[in-house]
Amino acid sequence: MVLFRRLLGDVLRDQRMQRGMTLREVSAEARVSLGYISEIERGQKEASSELLASLCSALDVLLSDVLRDVSDAVALEEAAAGLTPISVRRGAGAVVASAA
Amino acid sequence: MVLFRRLLGDVLRDQRMQRGMTLREVSAEARVSLGYISEIERGQKEASSELLASLCSALDVLLSDVLRDVSDAVALEEAAAGLTPISVRRGAGAVVASAA
Numbered sequence: 180m181v182l183f184r185r186l187l188g189d190v191l192r193d194q195r196m197q198r199g200m201t202l203r204e205v206s207a208e209a210r211v212s213l214g215y216i217s218e219i220e221r222g223q224k225e226a227s228s229e230l231l232a233s234l235c236s237a238l239d240v241l242l243s244d245v246l247r248d249v250s251d252a253v254a255l256e257e258a259a260a261g262l263t264p265i266s267v268r269r270g271a272g273a274v275v276a277s278a279a
Numbered sequence: 280m281v282l283f284r285r286l287l288g289d290v291l292r293d294q295r296m297q298r299g300m301t302l303r304e305v306s307a308e309a310r311v312s313l314g315y316i317s318e319i320e321r322g323q324k325e326a327s328s329e330l331l332a333s334l335c336s337a338l339d340v341l342l343s344d345v346l347r348d349v350s351d352a353v354a355l356e357e358a359a360a361g362l363t364p365i366s367v368r369r370g371a372g373a374v375v376a377s378a379a
Contacts, residue, residue, distance in 0.1 A: 181342055182328040225327055228282040241363055242281055243354035245348055254343035263341055 181260070185222030186252040187231075190245055192220040194238045208237035281360070286352040287331075290345055292320040294338045308337035311340030 195205055202220075206213040211230060218224040219234070226234065235242045257263045291322060295305055302320075314375040318324040319334070326334065335342045357363045 180329070180332050183331055183342065183346070184328040225325065227325055228284040229280070230282050231283055241354070241357055242283065243350045243357055243363075246283070246350035246353060250343045250346035250350055253346060254341070257341055257343055263343070 181253050181256045181262075182222065183249065183253070184219070184225050186249050186256070187226065187245070188220045188222035189252060190248045191234060191238070194240050194245065195220075198238060200238070205234065205237050209233040210251075281353050281356045282322065283323045283349065283353070284319070284325050286349050286356070287326065287345070288322035288354060290348045291334060291338070293348075294340050294345065295320075298338060300368040305334065305337050352377070 195202070202213050202216055205211075206216055208217070209230075211233060215224065215230075216234070219226045219230075231245075233243060235245055254263070282358070302313050302316055305311075305372075306316055309316070311328075311333060315324065316334070317337070319326045319330075331345075332342060335345055
């Protein structure tokens, strides 16, 4: 099963790393405990919508961009699991698996 | 504040409507109480990642597609709130707001 919170955690950690921020800095900026953010990044805890908004604000990233990155990561896992052809919504390059 | 659960609820309800399914049918298929699904669709409750996966499966829709739709809806609200130019990641047609 492809779990949203695990890929969300990956994306949030990537965003934090790209900005060179520590967990402590994000924690202070978002006013969320460091341990909780760490658990979210590791996909061990669900982030409430309010907390997700705070984290995005602390990371200075748009929620829509985070969700698009998560969608892309989920799509890769779905494709790897054979649930969907890769790039099915990306247009010309789509490879459609056939059962024939 | 743009809340993920509200726009997720909108997208899940739209997907259900497009398939002509009732809350009762999704509830039976996903093995989740009808009242809980209704609260999720109205953005009143957060869906756990497992529940979200079950709902997508019951609706026969890919999680990645749901998340992409939510990302698009979030982007529209962010643009309306002046947080970002519309279509900033959509390439050629992007209009970039200027503070000058």
